[in-house]
Amino acid sequence: MSSQRLAGAPSGRRGKYAVLVLWLLLLGVAGPLAVKLTEVQDNSTLGALPTGAESTRAVQRAEAAFPESRRQLAIAVYVRDTGLTAADRAKVDADRADFARHAEGGVVSPPVPSKDGRALLLSFPTSDDPDRRADAVAAVKERLADGTPPGLRTALTGEAAAEHDVFDAFGGMDGALLLATAVTVALLLLITYRSPVLWLIPLIVVAVANQLAGAVVYLLARHAGLAVDFQSQTILTVLVFGVGVDYALLLIARYREELRRHADRHTAMAAAMRRSYGAICASAATVAIGLLCLLAADMPATRGLGPVGAVGIGAALLAMTTLLPAVLVLFGRWLFWPFVPRYTPDVDTTDRAADHGLWRRIAGLVGGRPRAVWIGTAAALIALTFGTGALSIGLPGDESFTTEVGSVTGQRLIAAHYPGGSTAPAEVLATAGAADRVVAAARTVPGVAEVSAPERSADGGWVRVVAVLDADPESDAARDTVTGLRAAVHAVPGAQALVGGRTSALLDEERTVDRDNLVVIPLVLAVVLIILVLLLRALVAPLLLIASVVLSYAAAMGAAGLLLAAMGHPRLFVGVPLQAFLFLVALGVDYTIFLITRAREEAALIGHRPGVLRALTVTGGVITSAGVVLAATFGALLVLPLVPSVQMGVIVAVGILLDTLLVRSLLVPALTLDLGARTWWPGRLSRPASHPAPPPSAPPVLTRV
Numbered sequence: 001m002s003s004q005r006l007a008g009a010p011s012g013r014r015g016k017y018a019v020l021v022l023w024l025l026l027l028g029v030a031g032p033l034a035v036k037l038t039e040v041q042d043n044s045t046l047g048a049l050p051t052g053a054e055s056t057r058a059v060q061r062a063e064a065a066f067p068e069s070r071r072q073l074a075i076a077v078y079v080r081d082t083g084l085t086a087a088d089r090a091k092v093d094a095d096r097a098d099f100a101r102h103a104e105g106g107v108v109s110p111p112v113p114s115k116d117g118r119a120l121l122l123s124f125p126t127s128d129d130p131d132r133r134a135d136a137v138a139a140v141k142e143r144l145a146d147g148t149p150p151g152l153r154t155a156l157t158g159e160a161a162a163e164h165d166v167f168d169a170f171g172g173m174d175g176a177l178l179l180a181t182a183v184t185v186a187l188l189l190l191i192t193y194r195s196p197v198l199w200l201i202p203l204i205v206v207a208v209a210n211q212l213a214g215a216v217v218y219l220l221a222r223h224a225g226l227a228v229d230f231q232s233q234t235i236l237t238v239l240v241f242g243v244g245v246d247y248a249l250l251l252i253a254r255y256r257e258e259l260r261r262h263a264d265r266h267t268a269m270a271a272a273m274r275r276s277y278g279a280i281c282a283s284a285a286t287v288a289i290g291l292l293c294l295l296a297a298d299m300p301a302t303r304g305l306g307p308v309g310a311v312g313i314g315a316a317l318l319a320m321t322t323l324l325p326a327v328l329v330l331f332g333r334w335l336f337w338p339f340v341p342r343y344t345p346d347v348d349t350t351d352r353a354a355d356h357g358l359w360r361r362i363a364g365l366v367g368g369r370p371r372a373v374w375i376g377t378a379a380a381l382i383a384l385t386f387g388t389g390a391l392s393i394g395l396p397g398d399e400s401f402t403t404e405v406g407s408v409t410g411q412r413l414i415a416a417h418y419p420g421g422s423t424a425p426a427e428v429l430a431t432a433g434a435a436d437r438v439v440a441a442a443r444t445v446p447g448v449a450e451v452s453a454p455e456r457s458a459d460g461g462w463v464r465v466v467a468v469l470d471a472d473p474e475s476d477a478a479r480d481t482v483t484g485l486r487a488a489v490h491a492v493p494g495a496q497a498l499v500g501g502r503t504s505a506l507l508d509e510e511r512t513v514d515r516d517n518l519v520v521i522p523l524v525l526a527v528v529l530i531i532l533v534l535l536l537r538a539l540v541a542p543l544l545l546i547a548s549v550v551l552s553y554a555a556a557m558g559a560a561g562l563l564l565a566a567m568g569h570p571r572l573f574v575g576v577p578l579q580a581f582l583f584l585v586a587l588g589v590d591y592t593i594f595l596i597t598r599a600r601e602e603a604a605l606i607g608h609r610p611g612v613l614r615a616l617t618v619t620g621g622v623i624t625s626a627g628v629v630l631a632a633t634f635g636a637l638l639v640l641p642l643v644p645s646v647q648m649g650v651i652v653a654v655g656i657l658l659d660t661l662l663v664r665s666l667l668v669p670a671l672t673l674d675l676g677a678r679t680w681w682p683g684r685l686s687r688p689a690s691h692p693a694p695p696p697s698a699p700p701v702l703t704r705v
Contacts, residue, residue: 010325011269019326023319027208034214040221043166043229048300053508054486058500061429065457066464071104071125074137075158076144077413079119080151087149092120098143099124102136119417126160137164141406157410162397165405166642177234180636181241182207188632189245192625198335201327202248209319210240213312220311227304234637234645235305236312242633243287243587244316246626247280248324250594253622255325259333259341269329277321279597282535283590284317286528290586293523297516299509302575359620363613366669374670377662381551384658387558390565394510395573395643396474402641415472419449424473424502426482428465432456434495435463441488442467447481469503478503479510513574524582525550528589538683541596544671549588552663553581556655563650573644580651587630587652588659591623592668599672603685608677616669627660 009015049056062069076099078084078092092111099108103124112121126133137160144154182203189199213236220226254276258268291313294306333340366373398408426448430438435454442451442465449470454463467485471477482503489497525546532542557577564570598619603611634656637649672679680686 010322011266011273011329013266016266016326016329019322020330023208023323023326027211030212030215033218034211037214037218037221037228037233040218041228041230041233049505049508050298050300050512053505053512054498055500055504055508058427058429058498058504061462061498062427062464062500065429065459065462066455068104068125069464071128072133072159072163073123074099074102074126074140074156074160075410075414076122076140077119077155077157077410078121079153079413079417081118082151083117084113084120084152085149088152089120091147091149091152092122094147095143096122099140102126102140104128114417116417119413121414121418123158133160134164134167137161153413155406155410155413157407157414161407161410165401165407168405176639177636178210178237180639181237181633184632184636185241185245185629188625188629192249192629193336194339195336197337198252201331201335202245202252202324205248205319205324205327206241206244206316208323209244209315210237210312212319213240213315216311216315217308220307226307227300228308229301229304231301231645232305232308234640236308238633238637239287239309239312240316242630243284243313243590244320245629245633246590247283247316247320249622249626249629250280251276251320251324252328253619255328256336256341257618260344263343265329265332269325273321273325275601278535279594280317280321282531282597283593284313286531286589286593287586288313289527289531290524290582293520293527294582296519296523297578298512299516299575302516302520302578305579359617362620362665363617363669366616366666367609367613367673370670370673374667374674377667377670378551381555381658381662381667384555385558387561388554390561390570391557392571393574393577394474394506395571399569399571400573400643402643402646419468419470426467426469426485426499426501426503428467428485428489428497428499430463430465430489430492430495430497432461432463434492434497435465437492438463438489438495438497439465441492442485445481445484445488447471447477448485473501473503474506479507482507509574513578517578520578521581524585528585532589532593535593536596536600536680536683538680538686540675540681540686541672541679544675544679545589545592545596545668548592548663548668548671549585549659552588552655552659553584556580556584556651556658559658560647560651560654563654564647567646567650569643569647572647576644576647576651580648580655583634583652584655584659587656588663591627591660591664594623594626595619595664595668596672599669600680600685603677603680608679608685609673612669612672616665620665623664624660627656627664631656631660 010019051057059069076095078088080088096108096111099122100106104127105125108122108124112123113119126136137156141156141164144156148154185206186199186203189202193199217226217228217233217236221228251272254272255269258271258275259265262268262271288310291306291309294302297303297306328335398411401408428438428442432454435456439451439454442448445467447470448467450468452466454465456463469478469481471481482499482501486499486504489495489499528549529542529546532545533539536542557580561570564572595615599612599615601611602614605611606614631653634649634652637645640646677686
């Protein structure tokens with residue numbers, strides 16, 4: 001059975017019932033599985049590095065030689081700006097005795113005073129069990145706040161506290177994000193259709209698609225080892241709703257056209273499916289394969305996002321090309337009330353552009369002076385790229401949350417009273433025989449404030465040396481120090497030295513992301529280009545589209561840079577630019593695919609120039625609506641309390657709006673008109689013999705108004 005015949009099955013008189021029954025059965029199976037998705041989340045991948053990174057190998061060696069290092073530390077900090085009092089110290093001693101019941105091994109280290117006499121630190125390892133660790137951290141926070149002398153500031157920081165803050169911040173956020181996304185989409189659909197009923201259909205169908213996607217991801221995570229974390233689950237919801245509604249808008253717009261052309265709604269839907277199925281499938285393939293390109297990334301969190309997102313795209317495509325048509329045909333024309341499309345026998349002899357007044361005028365503007373339009377639009381986009389100067393790469397840990405949390409407060413208190421690297425020192429793991437030489441080498445490195453005596457492993461084969469840095473562990477100065485420290489200890493013969501710690505991990509993260517950018521970005525562009533060449537059977541048009549989305553991405557980064565700077569979040573998380581690039585290229589080219597495939601279809605009937613202008617006129621409204629919906633769904637990420645999610649939401653939402661309102665509406669149509677039939681080179685439409693003259697019944701060529 002051909003794909004076109006398969007696509008037409010939901011529009012059949014009997015086929016629609018079969019499709020509905022199959023989806024009811026599928027939903028009955030998928031629903032219970034989808035709600036279990038959070039059970040297979042593994043958020044450890046969010047900060048994980050490749051196994052070959054030096055900091056990762058240092059962690060593995062430390063865990064093998066020093067098993068207690070596997071446990072996350074909790075660090076309680078006590079600060080009084082005028083100097084600690086006897087009552088403060090009594091509070092610290094009492095807390096230390098209480099914390100012992102929460103510490104793994106029952107031991108809390110003695111208080112560590114600051115040199116200025118204004119701060120004390122208590123630290124202890126926590127349980128390996130996540131539930132016990134969470135309970136312990138919650139109890140310690142309550143204890144810190146209980147009976148605190150007036151004027152004494154306390155906070156809990158360290159890995160255990162930071163993890164607890166993340167989970168606490170995201171408590172209930174799954175439901176909040178889903179609700180924000182659904183409400184946003186519902187409002188936009190209501191505005192788009194101005195119908196009290198029609199807006200419900202795409203929303204219900206996309207909710208079903210989201211359940212299916214969640215169930216498939218759950219099964220893959222449970223039985224095939226697919227990595228799922230909070231980030232990928234969040235993006236899954238946004239993608240399914242955004243892309244699914246986009247496909248629904250495109251199909252419903254085509255269905256509305258065909259209802260005027262055909263008396264029978266089944267025939268109208270079959271025609272709508274034939275005419276839109278190729279563009280929708282090409283769009284889904286572009287996004288899904290683009291997402292799968294993330295499998296080439298080395299960062300585990302980035303790599304895991306690809307398959308999860310691709311499943312979401314597949315679920316949205318399946319639901320919108322089977323369930324949605326069946327439901328629309330089942331209920332009939334009345335769904336469009338009060339703007340019901342009536343059968344008009346002579347619709348093909350009338351000007352189809354007459355129903356699109358605004359877009360007819362825009363097409364007239366573009367058609368009147370195409371060169372001036374594309375040059376002006378390109379200049380505006382290039383001007384926006386200068387806003388990237390407001391951005392920088394590297395999000396400090398204390399800026400990761402949109403609101404202040406306890407672990408961040410603790411980091412800042414420690415930074416104000418202790419050496420910059422106290423909370424996250426570097427750790428050197430080396431052979432025991434080279435311990436003294438490694439310590440001596442570490443002490444020669446500029447920027448190392450203090451080097452501890454070597455700690456020998458239980459088997460006597462390895463030593464651990466702690467090096468406290470002068471600079472803040474997330475600063476450029478600390479990275480330079482760790483680079484020098486690595487060079488110094490690597491040069492010690494026979495030491496087999498590895499440098500780990502927070503700064504070492506940040507250094508490896510930066511290098512890994514740089515590598516991923518160099519590999520994944522060209523791969524995504526190549527894949528999208530190949531899909532466009534196969535779809536359009538041309539070379540010039542695909543190259544034009546690729547250039548337009550790259551320019552759109554650069555402009556989006558600039559415009560978003562200005563917004564993020566105003567919001568106080570200009571320092572980007574290292575993984576955001578690559579992921580934003582993928583979404584903007586893959587999703588941004590979607591709208592141009594919808595436009596350009598319609599232009600190719602019309603050009604084959606009435607010629608290049610009138611075909612492009614008609615395509616712009618009749619698709620402008622629906623594609624703009626789709627772009628606004630998708631931008632709004634990514635904008636829903638702003639409800640999340642993590643700055644990287646906010647940054648992603650702002651960049652992608654701004655980029656989609658630019659692509660929808662400028663690139664697809666002005667830049668691409670104007671360029672194709674300026675190039676003429678050469679746009680389709682070397683395809684059949686580029687040859688003069690293939691340029692049909694507009695038939696007498698065709699609408700006149702639009703001119704500037």
